[in-house]
Amino acid sequence: MKVAVIGTGYVGLTTAVSLAMYGHEVVGIDLVEAKIAMLKQGLSPIYEPGLEKALVQVLQQGILTFSTDLKDAKDSEVLFVCVGTPEATDGTADLSYLLASISDIGVLHNNNPMVRTAVIKSTVPVGTGDRVAALLEDGQSLFVVSNPEFLREGNALADALKPSRIVIGANHQAARAVMERLYEGVAAPRVITTRANAELIKYASNAFLATRISFMNELSRLSTVLGTDILTVAQGMGLDSRIGPEFLRAGVGYGGSCFPKDTIALLQLAQEKGVSLSLLDKVREVNRSQPVWFMQQVRKHIPELKDKQIALLGLAFKPDTDDIREAPSLTIIEELKKSGAEIRAYDPIAAPAVQKLHPEVTYFDTPEEACKGAHAALLITEWKECIQLPWSVIHANMAQPALFDGRNAWPMNEVREAGFHYTGVGRS
Ligand code: UDX
Numbered sequence: 001m002k003v004a005v006i007g008t009g010y011v012g013l014t015t016a017v018s019l020a021m022y023g024h025e026v027v028g029i030d031l032v033e034a035k036i037a038m039l040k041q042g043l044s045p046i047y048e049p050g051l052e053k054a055l056v057q058v059l060q061q062g063i064l065t066f067s068t069d070l071k072d073a074k075d076s077e078v079l080f081v082c083v084g085t086p087e088a089t090d091g092t093a094d095l096s097y098l099l100a101s102i103s104d105i106g107v108l109h110n111n112n113p114m115v116r117t118a119v120i121k122s123t124v125p126v127g128t129g130d131r132v133a134a135l136l137e138d139g140q141s142l143f144v145v146s147n148p149e150f151l152r153e154g155n156a157l158a159d160a161l162k163p164s165r166i167v168i169g170a171n172h173q174a175a176r177a178v179m180e181r182l183y184e185g186v187a188a189p190r191v192i193t194t195r196a197n198a199e200l201i202k203y204a205s206n207a208f209l210a211t212r213i214s215f216m217n218e219l220s221r222l223s224t225v226l227g228t229d230i231l232t233v234a235q236g237m238g239l240d241s242r243i244g245p246e247f248l249r250a251g252v253g254y255g256g257s258c259f260p261k262d263t264i265a266l267l268q269l270a271q272e273k274g275v276s277l278s279l280l281d282k283v284r285e286v287n288r289s290q291p292v293w294f295m296q297q298v299r300k301h302i303p304e305l306k307d308k309q310i311a312l313l314g315l316a317f318k319p320d321t322d323d324i325r326e327a328p329s330l331t332i333i334e335e336l337k338k339s340g341a342e343i344r345a346y347d348p349i350a351a352p353a354v355q356k357l358h359p360e361v362t363y364f365d366t367p368e369e370a371c372k373g374a375h376a377a378l379l380i381t382e383w384k385e386c387i388q389l390p391w392s393v394i395h396a397n398m399a400q401p402a403l404f405d406g407r408n409a410w411p412m413n414e415v416r417e418a419g420f421h422y423t424g425v426g427r428s
Helices: 010-021 035-042 051-060 097-110 128-136 155-159 173-182 193-225 230-240 258-272 280-299 330-336 351-357 367-371 393-396 412-417
Strands: 002-006 025-029 062-066 078-081 116-120 142-146 166-170 191-195 309-313 342-346 376-379 402-406 420-421
Touching: 002 097, 010 025, 010 062, 010 078, 010 155, 025 116, 035 062, 035 412, 051 062, 078 097, 078 193, 097 116, 116 128, 116 173, 128 142, 128 193, 142 173, 142 191, 155 280, 155 367, 166 173, 166 193, 173 367, 191 193, 191 330, 193 258, 193 280, 230 280, 258 280, 280 330, 280 376, 280 402, 280 420, 309 330, 309 402, 330 351, 342 367, 367 393
Parallel strands: 002 025, 002 078, 025 062, 078 116, 116 142, 166 191, 309 342, 309 376, 376 402, 402 420
Antiparallel strands: 142 166
16 A cells, blocks of 8 residues: 655654555655655664664665655555654643644645545544544545554564554544555454544553553552562562563653653543543652652662762663653752762763763763762663673772662672672562
8 A cells, every 4th residue: 555654753763664564655754854864865863673774674675765745645545644742831732743744634635636544643632533533534535543553662663563452543434444454464453443442542551551660669669668579579460360460660660752741641631621530640740759769768878979979870761762751860860969979870872862961970881880989870771781780890899889779670689699788679
């Protein structure tokens, strides 16, 4: 099928590449000329494992092209809208890019009539698809579908090629049939439903995952006091098939672009509708306070942080990404600065982004160097290279061998045996 993808950011680019890999003929559209120029050369503007290699492959096959002009999508039967819906100052989703793209699709369609389906992939408040449909859909030649994505950063291409589920929100049978054809051969359960249900599925999934994390994080505080081990507790809980083992990892809190943004947007939406989602409010509160709680655990062991050298290992909101949006590392840096500590940081790819915000932090090329002379090392992001460390060398080179494991990823028994002080999250 001929497909256009409007917006070549993280979601759009992954969608465009994966659709081409499914065998469709795809054109990626973006207003930003520099970005399109890069993409045409097979360079990915975002860091995402495997994406650039796949991009080069589909470019060479000629099944993915790029353009700054939507006119190049005049033959496209399906047009994906993957533009950003950033958080406005009041927490609501800013839909201006989305509405502009929809209006452009309307113009393109009027100039080049054929049966087309506009697919909203961007995360949008419940009701947006219907709102857009009221502007665009004619029930005969132009349809609007909500088709949310469930991509994890660092795993986006794999998630797009092997989705956990395909959610299609379409109010017309004709549009549902187009989407079935588009995803033919992709092995994943389908949920074929209304646009509004599809939109809520996306928010509810992210809000629920955030809830699981905050539940475990709050429980880890109790676990610390009780002297129990949150990892064993999570393992025991996760074996219940009704609970499942995923997303039970206590740590310094969730970050990223999705959970923080989508939870606040859902709260905002509920408030607008006069419904209280008090549980979700608490989820956010727990997440905000988790890095602060973590720092309290550090202070229990090192009450005076002033002028102490503190190594921060990992700055990105999770491994395999350079994304620092809402990263717990930023709160921890603020806390350390307030205490007058000297910060020595390491992150394989997110360091330059943090450096822009915090030039006063010293950045190192390896975790070992960051730990040299430090009075404590804090694991904030569980990058492989921050977990597998030469412990005896680290021990010999630290001013004080104290480890604070914000991701419960260091080998607790091994490091204790090696003579380190070790504090995890909810472990003893
Ligand atoms: C998430 C959803 O997983 C994805 O389906 C959606 O499309 C976008 O939002 P992402 O933000 O890329 O994806 O990352 P994810 O792997 O879900 O992790 C989010 C945050 O939660 C990270 O900061 C991670 O460290 C944290 N996390 C995750 C935990 O603290 N504990 C866990 O058990 C799992």
